[in-house]
Amino acid sequence: xxxxxAIAVLCALALPHGARSDEAVDAAEGGRRIVSLNLxxxxxxxxxxxxxxxxxxxxxxxxxxxxxxxxxxxxxANHGLAEEAVAFDPDLxxxxxxxxxxxxxxxERIGVDVFVMDVPATLDxxxxxxxxxxxxxxxxxxxxxxxxxxDEAMAPLQADIGRPRALVLNPNGFTAGAHSIxxxxxxxxxxxxxxxxxxxxGYGAVPLETVILGDVDxxxxxxxxxxxxxxxxxxxxxxxxxxxxxxxxxxxxxxRLWTCAGPQMGDVVTILAxxxxxxxxxxxxx
Numbered sequence: 312x313x314x315x316x317a318i319a320v321l322c323a324l325a326l327p328h329g330a331r332s333d334e335a336v337d338a339a340e341g342g343r344r345i346v347s348l349n350l351x352x353x354x355x356x357x358x359x360x361x362x363x364x365x366x367x368x369x370x371x372x373x374x375x376x377x378x379x380x381x382x383x384x385x386x387x388a389n390h391g392l393a394e395e396a397v398a399f400d401p402d403l404x405x406x407x408x409x410x411x412x413x414x415x416x417x418x419e420r421i422g423v424d425v426f427v428m429d430v431p432a433t434l435d436x437x438x439x440x441x442x443x444x445x446x447x448x449x450x451x452x453x454x455x456x457x458x459x460x461x462d463e464a465m466a467p468l469q470a471d472i473g474r475p476r477a478l479v480l481n482p483n484g485f486t487a488g489a490h491s492i493x494x495x496x497x498x499x500x501x502x503x504x505x506x507x508x509x510x511x512x513g514y515g516a517v518p519l520e521t522v523i524l525g526d527v528d529x530x531x532x533x534x535x536x537x538x539x540x541x542x543x544x545x546x547x548x549x550x551x552x553x554x555x556x557x558x559x560x561x562x563x564x565x566x567r568l569w570t571c572a573g574p575q576m577g578d579v580v581t582i583l584a585x586x587x588x589x590x591x592x593x594x595x596x597x
Contacts (some may be wrong), residue, residue, distance in 0.1 A: 344399050348406040348415070350371055352406065354379050357382050357459065358442075365401060372386070404425045409456075432490055442581070444525065464575075465496065468500055474587070476503050476527050477529035480530055482519055486514070486515065489507055501583075528590040531583065531586075533563070560589045
């Protein structure tokens with residue numbers, strides 16, 4: 312059911328924020344209109360029902376952040392605002408549990424149908440999240456196929472012996488420990504996660520001294536060379552860390568490959584498995 316008055320008012324408010332009226336009218340013309348307010352929703356919607364997506368977030372069109380940026384190039388972007396979403400007269404809005412919360416609350420109050428995706432902490436939860444969204448979209452078979460594609464892409468490559476020790480080091484010193492998707496992918500690649508031994512569960516920070524003094528064979532960092540310097544990334548340019556990286560293997564993984572669940576996580580396993588192979592070879596000649 313459409314909401315003519317609310318839509319008319321909010322469409323007018325939305326125009327300065329970037330969704331032009333002609334884009335809002337033309338998007339998904341004649342079919343179901345689905346608006347995404349979350350990067351991971353962008354990626355799943357573009358894989359499950361690409362022809363029905365009326366708008367994605369501006370992150371979804373950023374090649375550094377999104378694995379579906381090329382597919383979403385012609386789709387209007389939004390910035391997570393309620394007025395932008397309503398401008399598309401959506402049949403469904405898909406949001407994340409912790410993103411655009413004010414917009415979600417308002418949209419629900421005016422009667423817009425909103426589906427909220429949880430943030431998966433494990434691969435099992437990621438599979439469930441994909442299947443739940445696919446069910447809500449009425450395409451359960453596509454959801455099952457996407458989960459199958461993801462599982463095939465990230466099939467375990469671990470070796471039974473000689474598992475090198477690895478540590479994720481993100482900006483601000485954040486790492487991934489036990490009970491995290493990143494931790495599961497590290498294990499699938501044949502690596503042991505040092506953060507787990509440090510007691511990190513999920514995601515947490517580690518002091519630089521701990522990283523440098525730890526017995527790490529593989530350091531996993533972001534791979535975006537075009538990223539601008541910032542206080543958050545200063546730790547990755549510390550002289551002591553640069554010296555350490557000359558003695559160990561550095562695996563560079565673009566953040567977009569494991570920010571959201573999908574078949575692209577197979578690329579993470581491949582990158583890390585190659586780092587594990589190099590680390591074992593380095594150990595052999597010491």
